[in-house]
Amino acid sequence: MSQYIHHVPGRIRVRSKAFCCHSEKARAAESRLLALTGVRQVRLNPHAASITVHYDPVLLRQSDLFSVLEQSGCLGAASRSDEVSRKAGELFGKALVGAVVQKAVEQSARTLVGAFI
Template identity: 30%
Template sequence: MVLQLHHVPGRLRVRLARLKGHARAIVPLHSELLAIAGVNSASINIHSGSVTIFYDRAAFATEALWSVLRRLGYIDAEPQSAAAPPRAAGAPGSAATEAIAEAVAGEVMKHVLGRSAGALIRMIA
């Protein structure tokens, strides 16, 4: 679960509940983050569960970050509604549902990241 997201172009910080207090996670997570195209550097604080990424705006895709965090188990593969029971892997429609969830999550992140940058510009101006 992502607890907090802060973004300015070239720098992205997320706080991950599952990272907090897990010292052994630093090395594998750091190397995975640096392997993402466009990532220049990454800083991890296990005491707060914070990950800060400095990236090249022309080469970085947030989808790659979310994919790595999902694969490593820091964020859920897809959001689950409290009313919806978890699906079994390979259940009918699961691939389609996963694709839809991925597309929706991508659009939400574009909207959130765009709004935070816009708010920052309005504050500065």
């Protein structure tokens, strides 16, 4: 099942076919999420095949919300590995940009020193 996850602390949005094709699972997930201490609002949108959860990031972690969605059958276990892969990609990208910038600075410094000599 393909999924899309957008997360900022305090708000998570998950798009999955489970939210439009399996309404009983989606309603169960919505109820279970609303029962969690720290969840402020849950909005299920079957037309967009998504669920949006507003929560208190001090009381809940993203993994707590994923667990409820997984247990409800609305989110596959692959989503966690997808999230890890995405974060690894972001870290690799930042490291690559950092290395390129460092090389550019070193080259600029050499050029500047060469101009003074």
